[in-house]
Amino acid sequence: MSGISRVFGGFRTLMAKAATATPAATATPAATATPAATGAGSGKGILKVVPVKKPLAEFAGESELSRASAVKKVWEYIKSQNLQNPANRKEILCDDKLKTIMDGKDKVGFTEITKLLSAHFPKSV
Numbered sequence: 130m131s132g133i134s135r136v137f138g139g140f141r142t143l144m145a146k147a148a149t150a151t152p153a154a155t156a157t158p159a160a161t162a163t164p165a166a167t168g169a170g171s172g173k174g175i176l177k178v179v180p181v182k183k184p185l186a187e188f189a190g191e192s193e194l195s196r197a198s199a200v201k202k203v204w205e206y207i208k209s210q211n212l213q214n215p216a217n218r219k220e221i222l223c224d225d226k227l228k229t230i231m232d233g234k235d236k237v238g239f240t241e242i243t244k245l246l247s248a249h250f251p252k253s254v
Contacts, residue, residue, distance in 0.1 A: 185249035
């Protein structure tokens with residue numbers, strides 16, 4: 130029984146310290162910095178904002194996108210237009226607007242979306 134109280138006693142001590150810590154003391158400098166100071170939008174990898182080709186820019190309404198935001202905009206469009214095949218939810222039925230960025234295909238699998246979108250982004254060096 131004393132072993133259990135030792136474990137929970139240590140836990141209570143940690144929780145008490147966390148409760149007494151001020152929010153300003155526990156906040157990281159990056160969390161309190163302004164977006165302009167940190168260079169927001171200058172991410173790396175799939176979060177890096179880059180210029181995209183014209184068909185994707187017209188579809189998204191922006192000339193520069195990150196890969197992640199492009200996929201997000203495509204999924205928002207698919208959901209809003211109800212373009213998933215009801216019989217097979219892994220399949221997307223492309224309408225005319227979606228065909229412009231999906232190589233003119235009538236149907237695409239949801240795993241193909243990122244592959245088909247990659248043609249609209251510049252090759253990284």
